[in-house]
Amino acid sequence: MAKVTVWFDGSCPLCSREIALMRRLDRRDAILFVDAAAEGSVCPIGRQALLERFRAREADGPLLSGAAAFAALWRAIPLLRPLGLAARNKLVLKVLERLYLGFLRLRPASPALAASRRLC
Known part of the structure; x- marks a missing residue:
């Protein structure tokens, strides 16, 4: 049984590539991956919030x-x-969150960027 459930945007090529890597690294099947963009996927909150x-x-x-x-x-x-354990430190998590927010600003352009670099 999965210990962690993650919801991701399967319509985002960059996100899909990253999740594919995480699936390969999840050798213990400890993670349930849910494509929030897929029809019929079960979402604990609104689908749009999960995709954002x-x-x-x-x-x-x-x-x-x-x-x-x-x-x-x-x-x-x-x-x-x-790295996940280090993020339990509030300062480390705050830095990671700032980096994540920076990524979100760039994300609308990321599929084109990923395609131009052959990441997708």
């Missing part, structure tokens, strides 16, 4: 978003677990 920010939930914990959600994902993957 990366969301995750550890076990039966609260719904997390942004850097906190990435940290939950990282904690479920042994290779990335140290």
